[in-house]
Amino acid sequence: MRRFTQGFYGYAVALFVCLAGAGLFLLVTPQSREEHIPRLEYSITVANFGHTVPYGVWAPRQDPAGWVPNSNRIAKGQNGAQVLYLGYATAKREHAMFVQSDEKPAAGFASRMANIEQSVGTQQVGGVTWEQRFRKDKKQRSLVRVLPEVTLVITGTADWPELAELAALLQQRPQG
Numbered sequence: 001m002r003r004f005t006q007g008f009y010g011y012a013v014a015l016f017v018c019l020a021g022a023g024l025f026l027l028v029t030p031q032s033r034e035e036h037i038p039r040l041e042y043s044i045t046v047a048n049f050g051h052t053v054p055y056g057v058w059a060p061r062q063d064p065a066g067w068v069p070n071s072n073r074i075a076k077g078q079n080g081a082q083v084l085y086l087g088y089a090t091a092k093r094e095h096a097m098f099v100q101s102d103e104k105p106a107a108g109f110a111s112r113m114a115n116i117e118q119s120v121g122t123q124q125v126g127g128v129t130w131e132q133r134f135r136k137d138k139k140q141r142s143l144v145r146v147l148p149e150v151t152l153v154i155t156g157t158a159d160w161p162e163l164a165e166l167a168a169l170l171q172q173r174p175q176g
Contacts, residue, residue: 037089042072049074049084050173055149057084058100060169064162066091077103088156088166096156096166106151113153114142123160125167132160143167 042059050057052074063069071087081103088096103109111117114133121132123143130143142155143163152170154163 035093037068037070039068040070040072042069042086045072045074046084046086046173049082050175052082053102053150054175055102056172056175058098058150058152058170058172059086060098060166061171062169063088064091064165064169067096067166071097077101077109079103081109090156090158090162092158092162094156094158094162096154096158096163098166098170099153099155100150102150106146109151110142110144110146110153114144114155115140116142119144123164125164128167130154130164130167 046057046059068089069086070089071085073085075083075085077083081101083099083101083103086098088098090096099113101109107117110131110133114135115138116133116135118133119131120134123130123132125143128145130145133142133144134140135142139157140155141158141160141163142153145152145167154166156163
């Protein structure tokens with residue numbers, strides 16, 4: 001028995017046993033090579049948000065093709081305003097988030113969501129003008145639309161066409 005536990009031969013046997021155990025573990029452990037992004041339904045969150053705000057809620061008519069809705073929540077903004085967040089993994093697997101609130105001042109809310117105050121231009125989406133903002137160090141692009149009742153922000157690492165794709169699908173739902 002001493003022969004198996006000492007010297008180079010003992011070391012080689014121990015190493016073989018460890019490698020065999022690791023190989024067996026990898027063989028029996030389930031593995032998936034497919035991407036899995038959890039899909040979270042947001043219709044109830046949007047409906048609940050609509051019951052708490054005094055305006056018609058904006059939401060996508062449908063999800064853009066190939067996009068996965070993966071987060072949603074209602075939070076308190078500044079001055080007690082309600083804020084709705086809908087997050088997506090885009091078709092190119094970047095991040096995009098749609099945010100809306102009636103928080104005042106609207107410019108302050110938009111700047112906080114976009115992480116920058118300066119506009120870099122405008123973009124027409126479905127005949128509607130959106131303000132473009134870009135924060136280079138975070139690779140964060142944002143489309144901002146300030147309406148009389150609510151401020152809409154689409155932001156994330158997605159490119160401008162992907163953000164515009166989400167903006168084109170937004171529609172206002174009846175109040176309540």
